[in-house]
Amino acid sequence: MKWDPEKYTQFSSHRDRPFFDLTARIAADSPRRVVDLGCGTGVLTAALAARWPQAQVTGVDSSEDMIAQAQALEGAPSNLEFVHGNIEDWEPEAGTDVVVSNAALQWVPGHQELLRRWAKQLDDGAWLAVQVPGNFTAPSHVLMRELAASAAWAPKLAGVLRQADAVDEPVDYLALFSEAGFDADVWETSYAQVLPGADPVLEWVRGTALRPVIDALSAEDFAVFEAEYAALLRTAYPQHDWGTVFPFRRLFMVGRKQG
Structure with a gap:
């Protein structure tokens, strides 16, 4: 799937906030290796490198366009690097103490098995922090799926869009982390976002949820x-008069491996 870095960052003030709400709950003091899976343009990954200047921080993304922009990031810390790669293929190297994935795993079918694999591979004491959108039953997504499934569009869009079960519920992720041997902190937040301009919700989904439709048609x-x-x-x-309200539910999970 092709991504548009400029369109994705159009609402960066809203898109960035969950990242900082997520990473604020990571209590690692001096990690050796930090990995950001689904790093996008790299701006947020750079914040991790600045937070832990003694760590080697690596951003990984499957989009060549995103990685190209990340690698051209001005003023990037010297402990920061970006590599092109699929999340599904990634495995933690020895000494990986923090793994972050912000708004990426919802694109990976069966990501629950990835979480279990990483949990097994990570060293004792390592941190795993994940945020995924929990808005697949919101009107923005339901209306898109219903239109795609209509008689006019189903022949061209069958199987293109993610369904309501693209992510689990918080209690399911809590069980997954706990059964994998992590001290887990799992929660959800609904942001009442106010978006400016004409058709702002359409502009928002052009950067994310609508990408598969853009590619298919x-x-x-x-x-x-x-x-x-x-x-x-x-x-x-x-x-x-003051904007358009676009409620957005996010799911968060942070855990430290026991041992």
């Missing part, structure tokens, strides 16, 4: 789909 077909979808979003998320 021709430019002409996507223009038609987008127009129909935009009309549905305007009803679901009415615009006020």
Whole structure:
């Protein structure tokens, strides 16, 4: 799937906040190796390198466009590097004390098995911190799936979009971390985001959830789909004089491996 770094960072003030809420709960003092899986443009990974200047910090992303932008990051700390790679193929090296994945694992079917594998491979005392969106039953996603499943679009979009079960519930992740031998802290937060401008929810999903549709359709077909979808979003998320409210639920899990 092709990503657009500029579009993804359009709402960076909102997209970045869960990362800092997540990583604030990591109580590692002097980690040796820190890895950010699904690092995107690398701006947030750089914050990890600044927090732990004695650690080797590595950002990993499957998008060549994202990695290219990350590698061109101005003023990057000397302990920071970025590599192109798939999350599914990543395995922790010896001395990896902190693993972060922010808003990435929802794209990986069966990511629960990845979490279990990493939990087994990580050293005792290592930290694993993950955030995934929990909004797959929100109107933004439900309307997109319903439109994609309609008679006009199903032949071209069957199987393209993630379903409501793309992520688990907090209690499921708590059980996963605990059974894997981690002292776990799992919670959820719903951010009442106020987005500016015309059709802001459409602009938001253009950077994330709508990417599979953009990839699957021709430019002409996507223009038609987008127009129909935009009309549905305007009803679901009415615009006020002061902006458009776009509630966003996020799921967080942070754990330290016992031993």
